[in-house]
Amino acid sequence: MVGMSHEEPTGPPRRGFPAGPTLWVPAVVLAFVQLVGSGVAGRHQPERVDLFWFGYVLLLAGPVLLVFRRRAPVLVAAATGGVTLLYVMLGYPYGPVFASLVVAVFSAVAEGRRKAVLTIALVVFAAHTLIGQWLYRYLPPSGDGRTSWTEVSGAGAWLLAVLAAAELFRLRREQIARDRHERAEAERRRTDEERMRIARELHDVLAHSISVINVQAGVALALIDERPEQARTALTTIKAASKEALGEVRQVLGTLRAPGEAPRSPAPGLDRLPELVEQAASAGLKAEVRVEGEAVALPPGVDLAAFRIAQEALTNIVRHSGSRAARIRIAYPPGRVEVRVDDDGPAVAGGETGGGNGLVGMRERTAALGGGLEAGPRPDGGFRVHATLPLAVRSATAEAPRDPAERPVPATEERP
Structure with missing residues (x-):
């Protein structure tokens, strides 16, 4: 008989009076x-x-x-x-x-x-x-x-036909149910991935600017009575940082409101590193940028990820490190781009942790592009963030990342 196995039915039994x-x-x-x-x-x-x-x-x-x-x-x-x-x-x-x-x-x-x-x-x-x-x-x-045995054989043939037709119907119905379940799961994964992408973007957009605002607000409060001119400078920096953060948040929200349309302004990339260094300087962090190799045009997703990783690494230094200097290294080995950010530490006791979402977001970005991230203390002191991003982006790009759990990421140690 066709596919006549001895499986038991799955799913909860139907209960109640069948009056449909x-x-x-x-x-x-x-x-x-x-x-x-x-x-x-x-x-x-x-x-x-x-x-x-x-x-x-x-x-x-x-x-x-x-x-x-x-x-x-x-x-x-x-x-x-x-x-x-x-x-x-x-x-x-x-x-x-x-x-x-x-x-x-x-x-x-x-x-x-x-x-x-x-x-x-x-x-x-x-x-x-x-x-x-x-x-x-x-x-x-x-x-x-x-x-007659002819009639008996005919009855047996009809019975086999009914059983086979019922089995084929069951298999078809189960296939339809599996397809429907897989579509629902795929939609759920897409929703989760989009939610993670939005969370990363908002975190990366806000964390750096708010860290700058936090540092400068402390400076302004400390100097407002004795050195009002320096306090005014700090307040000016706060105004500029908050204006930039508000503009980037509006850009993200505008993209969400019009999912079928392209963003009106380009996503940030490594070409905006000078702005990032200037913002870090306004927060009291001197950042030095070094480029190794010949710069190449990066895919939009890779360019955005590289910029956000450098931005988040500087933000972590401002929030968690006692160092007032950082070194950013951008390298272009064949087929990939590397972003490395170092500081000389030490970590600030009792500093803001932010729940560790910064390093989590960096890992998710690199994993979504098929790259890798290492973050942890350096043997000679300080902290290092080193990301490797392939230029040949796989099918799941940064705009539609896969679940980070589907790809192992090297074990790293987060800054306390």
């Missing part, structure tokens, strides 16, 4: 077909027993049982088989009485109850064969003849 139209409407139609069809067949089979009230009860019993076929498919198949055999044993006219059994068997196999239904079908077929070949002598109507 998809259950009782077919049962009503089938009852009408069996009553009318058997009545017509009886007029053409005068040798069979007449359909009295009990015969009609048996013809109605099958369709009534089918109403419960989803709640208890195996029990309904067994009961329908018993009702059908009793109808045949009592000598009533042959007709569409087997229709209820066909529907019951088909439904049970479609529900995944293949092993139990196969047993029931074999028992019913064997009993029907036994009645037609031997027991007919002792059953009504009197003078009934033996069923």
Whole structure:
């Protein structure tokens, strides 16, 4: 038989009274077909027993049982088989009485109850064969003849066809359910990835500027009475940093509001490193930039990731390190770009941690592009962030990153 394995059904059983139209409407139609069809067949089979009230009860019993076929498919198949055999044993006219059994068997196999239904079908077929070949002598109507083996073979062929069709239907339905589940999972992953991308962008946009604002606000508070001119300079820096942060946040929100449109302004890249160094200087951090190798045009996703990694590394130095100097190294080995940011430390005790999202975001960016990130204390003191980004970006770009858990990232140590 086609794909007749012995698996048990999956998923929770159906509970409650099955009153849906998809259950009782077919049962009503089938009852009408069996009553009318058997009545017509009886007029053409005068040798069979007449359909009295009990015969009609048996013809109605099958369709009534089918109403419960989803709640208890195996029990309904067994009961329908018993009702059908009793109808045949009592000598009533042959007709569409087997229709209820066909529907019951088909439904049970479609529900995944293949092993139990196969047993029931074999028992019913064997009993029907036994009645037609031997027991007919002792059953009504009197003078009934033996069923030919051709008729038995035909009944067996019909049974196999029903079982095979039900199995194919079950496989097709399961495939549709799997496809629907996979589409839902893919949509959920896309939503999660977009949420992570938005979180990274907002974090990278805000963390650096807010760190600058925080440092300069402390300077302004300390100097506002004794050195008002220096306090004014700090407040001017705060104004410029907050204006830039507000502009970048508006750019991110504008992109989210118009997902089908291209951003109105280009995403930041390594060409904006001088601005980054100037902002770091306003926060009291002197950053030196060194470029090794011949600069090449970077894919937009790689360019953005390299810039954000350098930005976040400087932000971490401002927030967590006692060092007031940093070194940024941009290297262009064949097929990749490397970003390395060093400071001489030490870490500031009790400094802001921000929950460690900065390093997490850097790892996610590099992993999404197929690169790697190492971040941790240097042997000679200080802290180093070293990112390697391939120029040949794989299919999941920075604009649509994959889940970071799908790609292992080298074990690193976060700055306390």
